[in-house]
Amino acid sequence: MSETTEIYNSIVEKDSKYVMQNYGRYPIALDKGAGALVWDTAGKQYIDCVAGIAVNNVGHCHPQVVNAIQEQAGKLIHVSNLYYTDVQADLAEKLSQITGMDRLFFCNSGTEAIEAAMKLARAHSGKKNFVATEGSFHGRTMGALAVTSKEAYRKPFEPLPGRVDFVSYDNADAIADAIDSDTAAVIVEPIQGEGGVNVPTSNYLKEVREICDETDTLLIFDEVQTGFGRTGKWFCKDYFNVTPDIMTMAKALGGGFPMGAIASREGIVFQKGQHAATFGGGPLACAAALASINAIEKEGLVERSRIMGEYFVKKLEGLNREDFLEIRGKGLMMGVHVKDSCAEMVTEGLERGVLLNCTAGNILRMVPPLVITEEQVDSVVDIIGNL
Numbered sequence: 001m002s003e004t005t006e007i008y009n010s011i012v013e014k015d016s017k018y019v020m021q022n023y024g025r026y027p028i029a030l031d032k033g034a035g036a037l038v039w040d041t042a043g044k045q046y047i048d049c050v051a052g053i054a055v056n057n058v059g060h061c062h063p064q065v066v067n068a069i070q071e072q073a074g075k076l077i078h079v080s081n082l083y084y085t086d087v088q089a090d091l092a093e094k095l096s097q098i099t100g101m102d103r104l105f106f107c108n109s110g111t112e113a114i115e116a117a118m119k120l121a122r123a124h125s126g127k128k129n130f131v132a133t134e135g136s137f138h139g140r141t142m143g144a145l146a147v148t149s150k151e152a153y154r155k156p157f158e159p160l161p162g163r164v165d166f167v168s169y170d171n172a173d174a175i176a177d178a179i180d181s182d183t184a185a186v187i188v189e190p191i192q193g194e195g196g197v198n199v200p201t202s203n204y205l206k207e208v209r210e211i212c213d214e215t216d217t218l219l220i221f222d223e224v225q226t227g228f229g230r231t232g233k234w235f236c237k238d239y240f241n242v243t244p245d246i247m248t249m250a251k252a253l254g255g256g257f258p259m260g261a262i263a264s265r266e267g268i269v270f271q272k273g274q275h276a277a278t279f280g281g282g283p284l285a286c287a288a289a290l291a292s293i294n295a296i297e298k299e300g301l302v303e304r305s306r307i308m309g310e311y312f313v314k315k316l317e318g319l320n321r322e323d324f325l326e327i328r329g330k331g332l333m334m335g336v337h338v339k340d341s342c343a344e345m346v347t348e349g350l351e352r353g354v355l356l357n358c359t360a361g362n363i364l365r366m367v368p369p370l371v372i373t374e375e376q377v378d379s380v381v382d383i384i385g386n387l
C-alpha cells in the first residue's frame with residue numbers, strides 16, 4: 001500500500017470510529033487549497049465548484065483573509081459582547097453599506113441567523129406564525145428546520161415550532177392566501193439553493209413585498225447562500241430592487257471563517273437582553289469578514305461573478321447535451337437540471353479532478369469561488385461534457 005493511501009485510510013478509520021456518521025462523504029481527504037483549487041492528501045488537484053457550498057467566494061486561503069486572521073489572532077481572539085471592539089463596529093458599518101439595511105446582529109452560522117430572524121419577527125410583531133415556501137432550506141436547528149420544507153429533514157424532530165404554512169415557490173398569490181392575522185413573517189430565499197437553484201420570475205419578490213406591506217407582515221430574505229457576490233450582485237435582492245425587513249447572511253460572510261448575521265430595517269430590532277450569542281461578532285470572525293469583503297471590492301468579484309457566470313452557462317449550453325433539461329441560475333450560482341440523477345456525475349467528476357454537488361436529486365449545482373479563471377471554467381466544462 002502506498003504511503004498516501006495509508007494516510008487516507010487512517011483518516012477514514014478514525015472518522016468511522018469517532019465521528020458521528022451523519023455525513024455521506026466522498027472518498028477523498030482534503031488537505032489544502034488556493035483560489036479555486038484544492039488538493040487531497042495524495043496531492044491530487046481538483047477544481048472546486050462546491051466552494052464549501054457557496055462559502056469560499058474569495059477563493060481558498062485568500063492571502064488577505066489569511067493575513068487578517070493571523071494578525072487578529074495575535075491581538076485578540078475572543079471577548080464578550082459585554083464590551084465593544086473596533087472590528088465589530090467596522091464590520092457592522094460595512095455590512096450596513098453593502099446591504100442597504102440599518103441594523104446588524106452577529107452570530108456564527110446560517111441556521112443561527114434564521115433563528116435570530118424568527119425570534120426578531122415574533123418579538124417585533126407580537127405574532128406567532130410563519131409562511132415559508134416549498135423547496136426551502138433554512139437550516140437544521142429547530143426554528144430553522146420548522147421553516148425548511150424537506151420532510152426527511154423535519155420528520156424525526158417534530159414537533160417543531162409552529163405554525164408554519166408552506167406554499168409553492170414563485171407564487172405570490174399563494175403567500176397572500178396563507179397570511180392571516182397571526183402571521184409574524186414570510187421567509188423566502190431570493191433564489192432557492194438546496195431546493196435546486198430555483199430562480200423566481202422577476203416580479204415575484206416585489207409582489208411578496210407588496211403583500212407583506214398590505215397585511216403588516218414582516219418579510220425575511222434568506223441570503224445565506226446568495227450573498228456576497230454569489231449571484232452577480234452583492235445580494236440577490238439587488239436584482240429585484242426589493243428591501244426585506246430582515247435579511248439573513250452567513251456562508252461567504254467570513255471568507256471561510258464561520259460567521260452569520262442578520263440585518264434589519266431601522267426600528268426592527270431586539271430590545272436589550274432579548275437575544276445574544278457568546279461568540280457572535282467575535283474579533284477573529286469580524287477581521288476575516290472585513291478582509292473578505294474588502295477583497296471582493298478590490299478584485300471586483302461581484303461583477304466578475306456575473307460575467308464568469310454568463311461565460312460558464314454559455315459553455316455548458318455549448319455542450320448541447322440532451323440530458324441537460326435546463327441550465328439556470330444567476331452569476332456563479334448555477335444549476336443544471338439533468339434528466340436522471342446527478343449523483344454519478346459527481347463521483348465521476350471527482351475522479352477527473354473537479355468537485356461538483358448534486359442537490360434536489362437531479363440538479364447539478366455549481367457554486368465555485370468567484371475567483372475561478374476562464375481556463376478553469378473551460379477545464380470543468382470539458383470534464384462535465386464527458387461525464
Ligand SMILES: *Cc1c(COP(=O)(O)O)cnc(C)c1O
Nearest residue numbers: 109110111137138139193224225
Ligand atoms: C446553508 C444555508 C442555511 C444554513 O446555514 P448553516 O450555516 O449550514 O446553518 C440557511 N439558509 C440557506 C439559504 C442556506 O443555503
